[in-house]
Amino acid sequence: MQLTVLGCSGSAPGPDRPTSGYLVEAAGIRIALELGGGVFGPLQQRCDPFELDAVLLSHLHLDHCADFSALTTYLRAHPAPPASFDRLRVLAPSHAPSRLAAAHAASEEELDALRLADTFDFVPLEEGRFTVGPVSIEVAPMRHICEAYAFRISHEGASLVFTGDTVPCPELVALARGADLLLADAAWREQAGRANYLHMSGRETSVVATEAGVRRLVLTHVLPWSDRDGVLADAVEAFTGPVSLAEPGATYVV
Numbered sequence: 001m002q003l004t005v006l007g008c009s010g011s012a013p014g015p016d017r018p019t020s021g022y023l024v025e026a027a028g029i030r031i032a033l034e035l036g037g038g039v040f041g042p043l044q045q046r047c048d049p050f051e052l053d054a055v056l057l058s059h060l061h062l063d064h065c066a067d068f069s070a071l072t073t074y075l076r077a078h079p080a081p082p083a084s085f086d087r088l089r090v091l092a093p094s095h096a097p098s099r100l101a102a103a104h105a106a107s108e109e110e111l112d113a114l115r116l117a118d119t120f121d122f123v124p125l126e127e128g129r130f131t132v133g134p135v136s137i138e139v140a141p142m143r144h145i146c147e148a149y150a151f152r153i154s155h156e157g158a159s160l161v162f163t164g165d166t167v168p169c170p171e172l173v174a175l176a177r178g179a180d181l182l183l184a185d186a187a188w189r190e191q192a193g194r195a196n197y198l199h200m201s202g203r204e205t206s207v208v209a210t211e212a213g214v215r216r217l218v219l220t221h222v223l224p225w226s227d228r229d230g231v232l233a234d235a236v237e238a239f240t241g242p243v244s245l246a247e248p249g250a251t252y253v254v
């Protein structure tokens with residue numbers, strides 16, 4: 001299984017990086033994991049969007065799904081779609097069809113005419129297991145300001161866990177138990193009085209990684225105004241395995 005970082009900036013793009021977006025490939029299956037603003041370009045460097053087997057969205061904040069609109073335009077306006085293309089599966093929170101349509105259409109008329117179900121097969125997420133070909137996706141609800149999920153993506157014994165946006169919670173530790181790689185929301189450094197319903201700090205991700213016994217920790221979703229080196233230093237202090245900051249273009253073999 002291979003994970004490629006398309007974008008990794010948290011909440012808003014940084015000067016040199018789009019927001020959340022990753023490509024997961026295994027056994028010929030391609031899954032776009034999050035489609036934050038700016039990642040549709042790098043995605044096309046790696047595959048033809050018509051070749052995607054699924055889109056997986058942890059939640060519907062725009063730093064995780066703004067480029068769903070770009071994907072929609074590409075798939076619907078392309079003059080020569082492959083004959084084999086039917087509909088693209090989208091595993092996302094239950095209100096994704098209406099929310100993504102509203103984000104795409106510029107007027108009520110356009111919204112009335114926009115039938116996303118012609119292009120996408122929306123599958124509402126819930127706690128449990130989903131499959132895309134031979135790839136297994138275990139889904140667990142997380143603790144964020146809105147409906148949000150984390151994923152454990154597995155193939156042939158290898159497992160990758162993506163936290164989405166969440167604060168630390170037992171559900172995340174359980175989902176990540178023994179994973180080969182934990183791709184974790186590490187928005188900021190510790191700060192007194194921080195809201196307890198949004199994100200993890202670098203230190204908190206490493207505590208989760210240690211409790212879950214993961215092999216490798218990759219920090220992502222660092223906010224553009226956060227101290228990246230500090231976030232990394234805090235994580236390294238509390239986790240004894242390999243820790244790194246996600247970078248656009250980085251690839252991990254899991």
Ligand SMILES: [Zn+2]
Nearest residue numbers: 011061063165
């Ligand atoms: Zn976010």
Ligand SMILES: [Zn+2]
Nearest residue numbers: 059061144165
């Ligand atoms: Zn969010």
